[in-house]
Amino acid sequence: MLHFNDVMFQKVERYFFLSTFCRIREVGAISRRLTQEEFEKKFYMKYSAGFKVVGCYKNAQTPVDVQCTKCGYIISHTPNHYDKGTSKCPVCNINGDTHKTILGVNDMWSTHPYVAQWLGDPNDGYIYRINTLKELDFVCPNCHKHRNIRPNGLKNGFVCCYCSNGIKYPNKFMANVLKSCNVAFRTEFHFKDSNYKYDFYFNYNNRNYLIEMDGGYGHGNVDTPNATMDEQILIDKAKDELAYKNNYILIRIDCNYDRIENRYDYISNNISKSILGNLFILTESIFKEANTIAQQNDLLKFVNSWNNGVKSYDEFFKVLNVNHRSTVRSYAKRAIELQLLNISYDDFLKQIRLASNNKLAQSKGFPVLCEQTNEVFYSISEAERKMGVSSLRSYFHNNNTYCGKLSDGTKLTWRIINKEEYQKYISNINQDLK
Incomplete structure (x- = not known):
């Protein structure tokens, strides 16, 4: 048994007295209400710039108004919240980690009305911010087709997988075919921890499918700045193996129509002969509609160019980024059928032949x-x-x-x-x- 003598007892007594006294002082310091000056001094130590205190401090649990020095918006949080040093302005930090939608401040109609105008449901523009991770229903202003995408992807303009000029013709063609077959699909699909991207992904009858539209650029057809022909073949093989490993069915559509007179016939025939021809009923009307919408932007560009004086094949090659006369003639046929051009097809052929010959006469040869x-x-x-x-x-x-x-x-x-x-x-x- 431990025995205390008088000296030991006095030491223990003194220790408990001092520790209790220190705790009392500490609690008293915490519970003491700060003055306005003390609160502001403490606040500006955490936020040296960006905010100005405009409200009155009452206690640690009562919100205090502070104003953003950049945009003037006022936020209100408790002093304890400010102590964390993480407060941000919901207006100036729209693309940061602010998760709350504030009507009239950071809702889509307030910050990006040109994006909100494309929403299938305009009310979503008041509910969601531009940087929401939720995919919303948007309607293409050109072809009027619906697509679920994140609004942040439209900040630089509406890029439509069905009709936009920035999308390759085969990919637009396939997107419209899938849409006509009521297939929900994703573009630019990739597996987790892989940089390989596939043109399309969709699920049908509980099976996962991938589609690659193999054009003439790459796929072992020609060396590119990014990969030699041999390297391209190895990349395609690796993508095939990755799809098989993950139990996905990969469908490759030959779209190398560089030396083909009619790209529409070439692609539609190859789609019909693929697995897709067994999965869906692919009619001529589906292909024709897909072709029309896929060329819609280019068709309007063709018509405007013709009306503005572009008349030769070489000029259209530059405007439309094509290299076949048959492609230009197909635009003309479609434009005349839709009554976008007030000219007969025979007269069009005469004019474009004469204009093209004139270009050649001016640059080479002897008329x-x-x-x-x-x-x-x-x-x-x-x-x-x-x-x-x-x-x-x-x-x-x-x-x-x-x-x-x-x-x-x-x-x-x-x-x-x-x-x-x-x-x-x-x-x-x-x-x-x-």
């Missing part, structure tokens, strides 16, 4: 005139091809008496004309076609 038919050609080669004659160069070089004959036996003579004469001829024909 020539057939004196019997009064027709002009932008080059000797075109005259030989169109009139079915040969050795026209020898005719000029050797000063021959004629070159070629008409069906009635009339001998043809030729004359080289200057580019100004050719230009005048083209202008006169265009006037006649109007």
